Amino acid sequence: MPHFILDERLERDSVSIQTLTLSDLRLAKDSRWPWLILVPQRVNVSEIFDLSPEDQMELAREQARIGAALKAMTGATKINVAAIGNMVRQLHVHVVARFEGDANWPGPIWGFGQAVPYEPQAFEALKAELQKAVL
Template sequence: MKNKREESLSDFELDGRLARDSDLVTVLGLCQLRILKDSRWPWLMLVPQRNGMVEIFDLTPLDQALLAFETNTVAAALKEATGATKVNVGALGNIVRQLHVHVIARFEGDPNWPGPVWGFGQAVPYDEPQKQDFLKKLIEAL
């Protein structure tokens, strides 16, 4: 018999747009860690595996703490793996309502620096060796 947490993880449904725009890297304690399909920025996303969540405050206090821990862990690993000037973290959800947190490495002189990454230009897909090299560095830093 599954406990409530195991049941919620196994029944988790990822929004179709998030699935289309990203690839799974790994599953952390609470979140799926995903990489966005846009090589212009090292861009990760954490998606808490809880159905029906829209805002961070919709999570239980324990899940809020776990999300904060996982976000900080991923942000620090991203900075270490990339040497980023700045790491941007945001949970906007204006278009996709399912709770998700963006973690983006930014560099002076990157496309649209210092402006936002959203709605700027067209996504540039990774070539597979470039993507695997980035993910190897990220996983080592985690």
Template sequence: MSEFHLDARLARDSDLVLVFELCQLRILNDSRWPWLMLVPQRPDKTEIFELEPQDQAVLAEEVSRVAEALKRVTGAGKINIGALGNVVSQLHVHVVARSEGDPNWPGPIWGFGSAVTYDEAARKTFLSAIIQAL
């Protein structure tokens, strides 16, 4: 069995927040949207259905926990959840807070404009609130 390794592009575009039972919780380095990502720590997985049934259940629970915390912290009108993997095939799930009037609302976030890095104080405040909400 091979060992879990985080895809280099996911590592470059995000930072580790904490580790759950199954997934790494990561924050995307783009302040335009409150944007988190869960990466199941299982090697060679590209699709949810490739996970063992127990891991699928744990993933669903972890995604729900993060989505609920993100909605509570941001007050967003909508939480977008997606496991696209068209560019990075390693299984990962995006959890993004969206609100009317945010950049590119109601369009998709992918491929829109350029990432805007976080102000370090705002990033720290956001992450503290997320961790507390979890």
């Protein structure tokens, strides 16, 4: 039976911060916005509707829980949630904290500019804060 292997671009551009029931919860290496990515640990799944009905419900629960925690923690103006996958076909859901006046407000984050790396200490601090917030 094939086992879950993370797409190499997701592997390169984000770091795992927690393993949830269904998904690997990852933090993107882009300091322009607090940007989480949920990757359901399932094989050969590209669309949300490729998941089993049970996994679809679990993904919806994880996404809502993570979004609410991210908003409470950051005080974001709006949480943006999206499953796009035109470039990386392995199913992944973006959960992003947006703020008035951020790097592309009110436009979308996808396809906009280049990632701005975190300072290593700032990244570790945010990772720890997020791990606490999503418990």
